[in-house]
Amino acid sequence: MKYKTVIEDNIDVLVCGAGLGGTGAAFEARYWGQDKKIVIAEKANIDRSGAVAQGLYAINCYMGTRFSENNPEDHVRYARIDLMGMVREDLLFDMARHVDSTVHQFEDWGLPLMKNPKTGSYLREGRWQIMIHGESYKPIVADAAKKSADQVFNRICVTHLLMDDNKANRVAGAVGFNVRTGNYHVFKSKTVVVAAGGASNIFKPRSVGEGAGRVWYAPWSSGSAYGLLIGAGAKMTQMENRIVLARFKDGYGPVGAYFLHLKTYTQNGLGEEYESKWWPSLQEIVGKEYLDPEASHLSHRPIPTCLRNHAFIQEVNAGRGPIHMVTMEAFQDPHLEEIGWHNFLGMTVGQAVLWASTDVDPKYENPELTTSEPYVMGSHATGCGAWCSGPEDLSPPEYYWGYNRMTTVEGLFGAGDAVGGTPHAFSSGSFTEGRLAAKAACKYIDDGKAEGIKVSESQIEKRKEEIYKPMETYRVFRNEITAGSVNPNYINPRQALDRLQKLMDEYAGGVTVSYMTNEKLLNIGLKKLKLLEEDLEKVAAENIHELLRAWEIKHRHLASEAVVQHTLFRKETRWPGYYYRGDHMKVDDENWHVLTVSRRDPETGEYTMEKAPCYHLVDVEKDQADAA
Amino acid sequence: MPTFVYMTRCDGCGHCVDICPSDIMHIDTTTRRAYNIEPNMCWECYSCVKACPHQAIDVRGYADFAPLGHSVRVKRDEEKGVIAWRIKFRNGKKDMDLLAPITTKPWGSGTPQLRDVEPPTQEQRDSQLLYNEPKYIRFDEGDIHTLESNGLKMKEGVDY
Numbered sequence: 001m002k003y004k005t006v007i008e009d010n011i012d013v014l015v016c017g018a019g020l021g022g023t024g025a026a027f028e029a030r031y032w033g034q035d036k037k038i039v040i041a042e043k044a045n046i047d048r049s050g051a052v053a054q055g056l057y058a059i060n061c062y063m064g065t066r067f068s069e070n071n072p073e074d075h076v077r078y079a080r081i082d083l084m085g086m087v088r089e090d091l092l093f094d095m096a097r098h099v100d101s102t103v104h105q106f107e108d109w110g111l112p113l114m115k116n117p118k119t120g121s122y123l124r125e126g127r128w129q130i131m132i133h134g135e136s137y138k139p140i141v142a143d144a145a146k147k148s149a150d151q152v153f154n155r156i157c158v159t160h161l162l163m164d165d166n167k168a169n170r171v172a173g174a175v176g177f178n179v180r181t182g183n184y185h186v187f188k189s190k191t192v193v194v195a196a197g198g199a200s201n202i203f204k205p206r207s208v209g210e211g212a213g214r215v216w217y218a219p220w221s222s223g224s225a226y227g228l229l230i231g232a233g234a235k236m237t238q239m240e241n242r243i244v245l246a247r248f249k250d251g252y253g254p255v256g257a258y259f260l261h262l263k264t265y266t267q268n269g270l271g272e273e274y275e276s277k278w279w280p281s282l283q284e285i286v287g288k289e290y291l292d293p294e295a296s297h298l299s300h301r302p303i304p305t306c307l308r309n310h311a312f313i314q315e316v317n318a319g320r321g322p323i324h325m326v327t328m329e330a331f332q333d334p335h336l337e338e339i340g341w342h343n344f345l346g347m348t349v350g351q352a353v354l355w356a357s358t359d360v361d362p363k364y365e366n367p368e369l370t371t372s373e374p375y376v377m378g379s380h381a382t383g384c385g386a387w388c389s390g391p392e393d394l395s396p397p398e399y400y401w402g403y404n405r406m407t408t409v410e411g412l413f414g415a416g417d418a419v420g421g422t423p424h425a426f427s428s429g430s431f432t433e434g435r436l437a438a439k440a441a442c443k444y445i446d447d448g449k450a451e452g453i454k455v456s457e458s459q460i461e462k463r464k465e466e467i468y469k470p471m472e473t474y475r476v477f478r479n480e481i482t483a484g485s486v487n488p489n490y491i492n493p494r495q496a497l498d499r500l501q502k503l504m505d506e507y508a509g510g511v512t513v514s515y516m517t518n519e520k521l522l523n524i525g526l527k528k529l530k531l532l533e534e535d536l537e538k539v540a541a542e543n544i545h546e547l548l549r550a551w552e553i554k555h556r557h558l559a560s561e562a563v564v565q566h567t568l569f570r571k572e573t574r575w576p577g578y579y580y581r582g583d584h585m586k587v588d589d590e591n592w593h594v595l596t597v598s599r600r601d602p603e604t605g606e607y608t609m610e611k612a613p614c615y616h617l618v619d620v621e622k623d624q625a626d627a628a
Numbered sequence: 629m630p631t632f633v634y635m636t637r638c639d640g641c642g643h644c645v646d647i648c649p650s651d652i653m654h655i656d657t658t659t660r661r662a663y664n665i666e667p668n669m670c671w672e673c674y675s676c677v678k679a680c681p682h683q684a685i686d687v688r689g690y691a692d693f694a695p696l697g698h699s700v701r702v703k704r705d706e707e708k709g710v711i712a713w714r715i716k717f718r719n720g721k722k723d724m725d726l727l728a729p730i731t732t733k734p735w736g737s738g739t740p741q742l743r744d745v746e747p748p749t750q751e752q753r754d755s756q757l758l759y760n761e762p763k764y765i766r767f768d769e770g771d772i773h774t775l776e777s778n779g780l781k782m783k784e785g786v787d788y
Contacts, residue, residue, distance in 0.1 A: 155651075
């Protein structure tokens with residue numbers, strides 16, 4: 001093999017993936033480990049990588065405790081309601097009590113946060129959201145991480161975690177390859193923080209051809225957080241909880257600022273309000289506990305995102321589409337019109353391009369909305385990810401095993417999309433989770449938990465062979481055919497991705513089946529995923545760029561299998577509007593008010609599923625009064 | 629909208645290759661200029677457009693839903709700390725200039741070097757505090773929130 005092996009040894013904290021979670025981890029690790037060796041491995045360039053590469057126009061998770069706006073438990077309750085009860089409230093409370101210090105530091109670093117001229121506090125978009133000029137959010141945050149890290153390895157696709165050969169179930173670093181030079185990189189480390197991001201492109205997208213890149217979550221979000229963790233045998237939670245987004249059609253431009261700040265609203269193709277008429281039938285599915293429009297109206301309690309999707313989907317299926325966003329009123333105000341456009345330019349330029357190309361001026365025409373294909377991630381209105389320990393002072397025994405944000409693999413931590421049960425973290429919360437993980441990782445080392453780690457040469461060699469196998473496959477079989485991409489011995493990464501998307505769409509509840517699935521379909525899906533796994537052993541890469549795509553599809557495949565296993569396990573329809581179990585069309589609190597936890601045996605590939613208790617924050621006083 | 633590169637403006641410097649989050653801006657070996665090798669993995673994030681020193685990269689809306697004849701151009705200036713956009717509609721009826729700040733500080737000057745700050749005490753290490761806490765959370769002298777301070781407890785089950 002012509003590629004060199006580059007070994008980076010004696011690392012204390014290795015950060016895999018430098019999006020908002022990873023940069024937070026690298027930044028904070030330096031404070032608690034001033035003499036420690038901190039290394040970042042990033043698939044792209046840290047200045048523009050991760051989901052925030054393009055920028056953001058809002059920070060969606062800010063308590064404003066300083067201004068007496070919210071307490072952490074208020075945010076926990078909000079996330080709990082939005083996710084139909086299924087959250088890790090210890091992790092959420094922990095994130096929420098620290099997130100403001102993250103945001104205040106961002107301001108110190110030069111991120112332009114808009115201010116409310118009357119109060120001096122930040123300009124609120126909604127109860128949790130503040131508005132920013134965030135085009136350079138990522139390079140600013142990256143700068144902080146670069147100052148903290150001993151070294152940043154850009155363009156390293158991390159493929160596997162290294163495991164300790166002395167002690168079972170303990171992490172020892174990671175391996176990958178450089179997508180420019182092709183070199184094999186070995187990182188031997190005492191701890192690893194995986195912050196490698198959630199997954200787009202798992203379900204067949206609505207777009208075809210070129211537009212397949214215009215996904216809601218970044219196309220480079222390859223589910224590597226899940227691929228790496230599942231591959232190492234870490235337990236996962238809530239992987240069935242994929243998310244569907246109601247967004248501007250085709251461009252997937254964000255709607256948050258439009259709803260909250262510009263006060264635009266939706267209507268059906270006939271110009272009517274449509275949501276409320278679906279509430280009675282939806283209440284039969286989810287019960288009054290989860291949908292009580294009157295109480296919501298009185299208390300401003302939000303209606304869960306999935307349930308609003310449900311009304312959207314039903315209205316379109318009833319033939320009264322398209323659903324429009326009514327912008328024509330708000331956009332008569334030139335100031336609001338400008339905000340509407342800036343909102344896209346700051347985070348989804350493609351939507352501005354689309355309106356410019358189709359002559360949609362929202363001042364004179366109400367743009368169309370759509371519901372997206374599903375995505376698998378853990379920091380927006382959904383909580384897929386690893387089963388992680390919470391902090392000592394908050395977590396009940398089932399949620400606590402020593403180190404905050406540590407997965408069930410020793411020394412292996414998560415942040416951002418990697419951590420399960422923590423929806424509504426968004427950018428600031430993900431960065432905060434990275435900070436929490438880094439502090440815990442330093443403590444883990446200082447406590448002597450990382451002593452005596454051994455990585456055998458055979459493990460390093462085995463991974464190397466595995467990593468380059470797609471190129472070897474191509475080399476061996478390419479000349480069996482004259483030209484082209486049709487070969488009986490292999491498929492290329494794009495062909496594998498197309499197959500994955502098609503089967504996930506049809507069997508696991510994608511757009512073409514209106515998000516519907518059932519046990520039979522899921523079992524067929526699992527069978528097809530196993531066959532795809534076999535074919536992924538024969539995926540071929542013509543060059544290093546294709547090798548990157550090959551490993552991305554392998555990570556997406558691991559994430560997908562977990563999604564199907566979890567969806568099969570949870571025999572209820574917990575989030576109508578995200579997906580439906582046609583054979584169990586109701587919320588079933590008696591049996592399923594629990595978190596789902598899975599583990600894939602790295603040796604056999606077999607899944608084991610279990611239920612974990614769902615704890616909620618309650619007021620001590622109120623609880624005592626109830627008991628009395 | 630996948631990006632494309634104007635032949636006469638690109639000098640093959642590779643800034644776009646260096647920055648592209650999707651690894652799809654590559655240098656063509658024949659023309660020695662950059663091009664988008666995989667348009668269906670392009671997010672239209674404009675990272676390469678902003679990074680190009682010659683304004684050689686532009687975007688043409690995705691062929692499957694965006695008609696031809698529009699333009700969204702950008703100039704990002706770290707020294708001045710601003711970004712300028714121009715949006716032109718296909719029908720020529722709308723032509724907008726929009727300007728936004730990208731930072732409030734001289735570029736790269738705002739972030740700290742944590743290796744040089746006062747090291748944390750053992751008490752801080754054993755606490756739940758992160759760097760700069762609790763002072764960066766609140767104005768008063770109070771500590772971070774706990775279950776006890778907020779009158780809460782964790783309870784298993786549906787009841788909440």
